Amino acid sequence: MMLQTNLLKCSASIICLAIAASGLAQQKMVKKPNIIFIFTDQQSASMMSCTGNKYLHTPAMDYIAENGIRFTQAYTSNPVCTPARISLMTGRFCGAFSAKDGRQARGNEGAMTIPTISDEVKTTTIAAYLKKAGYDLFYGGKRHLPAPLDPAILGFKIISNNERDELADECAKYIKENHIKPYYLTVSLINPHDICYMALRDFAKTDQEKNGT
Template sequence: MKTPIKLFVVAFAGTLFLFSCKEQASRPNIIFILTDQQSESMMSSSGNEYLQTPAMDYIANNGIRFTRAYVTNPVCSPSRVSLMTGRFPGFYKDSNGNQVRNNAGAMDIPANSPEASHENLAGYLKKAGYDLVYGGKQHLPAFVDPDLTGFEVLTEDARGELASKAADYIREDHDNPYFMTVSLINPHDICFMAIRDFADSTYLQQLQRNFQTELTLLDKALEMPEGVSREEFFEHYCPPLPPNFEPQEDEAKAIELFLKRDPRSFRTGAREEYTEEQWRMHRWAYARLTEMADAHVQVILDALTESGTEEETLVIFSSEHGDMDGSHKLEHKNVLYEESVKVPFTAMWKGKIPAGQVDVRHLVSVGLDLLPTVADYAGITAEADPRGRSLRPLFEGREIDWRTSLGIEGEISRAVIRDDGLKYIRYDAAGFEERLMDLRKDPYETTHFTHDPAYREELEKIQTEFEESWFEGH
């Protein structure tokens, strides 16, 4: 016969077990799907009629889509460092002690530096009992390398087998919740259009030898529809030139300097030599490459449905940066125009995140906000940049106080965007230059209002915000 004390112990243990089970059940699997070089406008759910992205749209339509999500730095490795650490790339120094602002610097962050010793996404999730899985493109320095930080790496193939490998993992039985990064490379292959078009003969041979897969996919994306004449194609199928096709009025000299910095000058070549038809073909291929990425996303969503775990899984979708795609006669990224820095950001957890939400108001920093958001759902607290915020309340439709401005870093400039639509860029690559845009009046950034007397007071306010809230000492 059990004594009252024993009965109490058994009952208490049972309560703890039930609480533990409930807590475990409340922590979802988390799948973070990351594309490469996809602008916010490059989904059909964003209103783009020149492509079809049913898988990406499914996540948005069954959860929330943000229209004002920005990267911390619009280039590959710096952006990815932020995603893994919840900090600006500029928080880190390279091996020469320089602030990280570009790819080379981000890949050169010493693993034994004081800044790199801070906890990152992998460390926090391991403590929370999550299994870690990574597949696809990495492009990360050693201190956040997936292999070295405890991720099970499914594959480094970001174009071929990644989606099927991820799907196989999803279909398996799991004792613990898992965090999976699916890092797809496309539509990044659009980069090779201008690179190839303006390569000299020696470099062209290197491209054809070392990037056969990329060039093959690009050529497939450049194909016109069968049975459609060239005239009909450009009249009805091919995207038109963007509304901001011409360079910004009184464009910063830093941009011209940046374009000519590359020894192969493909950026300058595209701006100065591409015909309008070639720019439209660039936009056509960019859309097709995005659709290729969407097909891989569909494989992952199908696996969730087939495994019966869709309602146990939080899916977050975004991109590491955008592409200029003809805006201001630019391709690639790096500059802080909207096409380069604003990316898709959607989240879905059926039964937990209300479906059909489109958030057009809140400013999201993908690099600063991902870590605290994931940590929130994992039931832990993560220490990173204090300006980063968990997006969970916004996902779940709750009203909370939110940031009114957001900082962005770049190789040749830094910027602050305000929730009222004002955007301030301070360039430093060709001496001090500043530009104030008003995205309400001029959403395509065709001009600037820096010297307009009507904006003098607001310019002073955003200059102060730049220096005191986001980029102290700069």
Template structure:
């Protein structure tokens, strides 16, 4: 037996008897795609109405400071599934398959007696669905697609099929077993195709302060909100199915976004809109209802939390920490810092930051540092550089007609190598404080923390502390 499989069995054995006595909750993990935290009505967004997702929060706990390990689908999902950062598990390249030797939390649940499944939009961890013949041949030769062996049930497909696929999954669950089901949604990922009935009026939208107010931008943002409101209706169907089957009371429901929205300064960046996502949990048997937590959390923390709730010891390689105690109002000592990374995106040549960028970030309870390893690359938004609103902004900038603040935030060239933000005073990250003498101590602490993380996990980019400027 391979050493890592033996270790996994030894880890989960203590949970087997607990599983057999029927105390485990079922687990439904609903993951939306490209969904920043502000964009739900339960998070206070005035532009949207999401009653079904809000109901999960009303009956459970809503987290306001959950940050994914990456602003991109593949490395972020790899972090969620493994409880480890993308650098550590060799998942910084977008189309990389999750290595077979890296254990996921559904595998640990399965070994402890759970019936496990994945459905919906691509889960992104068996390589890209769009591969060259050369890449596909490599995947076949080395058997790099592994998830059909990691779970009991695997069926991808469009959002509108998720309800029927979930029904098929539930019908296949053995009577004696609890279940884990990961339901992936495409919404609100581009392209935006929601029917007009879901779209708010563009002119009624309240824009954040880092968005230029143009007609095309408003139309694009309204279409994004339409995707989320359509998603909310679809989530409601899943919840009704649980209720109709009498499964609501003992099912842990997790709703989360995989990374930030494909909007300005969002997906593909390490700003708040790229990393901060909604996280809401409901479990009628085990969660204090109507709770809001401001604890600083990382995507790495999800796997150990789910395992702990299920009575299964987390894998010892997991760097995330369980926040189970927060679910019933208990004490929880949040970590001092959380980290994120940006790398290649999709299967494109590195011709812009849409396709390729290298950046790292470290965030504490108040201050955040971003390290742009390639600052000479000008910002090109991920997954939306062909949209009308972006072409318009580029034209306005080229003509000198764009406000100076937006030219600095969006079109600075070169970009600053380091950015430091006071998130308490500046939640939209409008003012770069790097080099401010009054914050020299905080700046150095963040640089040291990032330096330590990069060395510990053998990061391949240059370290952020310049030895030429270190005092002898």
């Protein structure tokens, strides 16, 4: 009887050790999720049919909203392009940087000049955190960031400089490829920026135009 009891105890211990070892192995094998950040330009919450806009049809965005989490109280740190992108990349308000006066955007450098960034900022950008976590970094589309914060300098591989429809196709092609490591992909689209400006140009006449002067 004692032998049987000891055998059962021994068996139970072996099973517990096996379960523990299995759990540790599973923890090591846990695959980190790929992250795809789709970033549109100058889009407010009202610019989607899923938020009640009856003049727009946005099935792709509606699908994401329906099958994920939609935040109804989320705000940008700045309504202007480059400062908002600075905050997204660094997690800091734009006022924390010694930015010179704003200017017209030049290529992908954005509409602000930041001569340099501190080592603290360099090591706490979203790029730095994700690289430390073992992610490959990829970026496609509009950048408009000051030189020290350009995605290419921070370690992103630029897969496309296109900002419009072709960008979506190129990113979809990339997603279908085989990837050994988890990846973080930014898909930065310029619209509805251009759509809004074209609407203003074509339909919102100035007072001078209305008066024929």
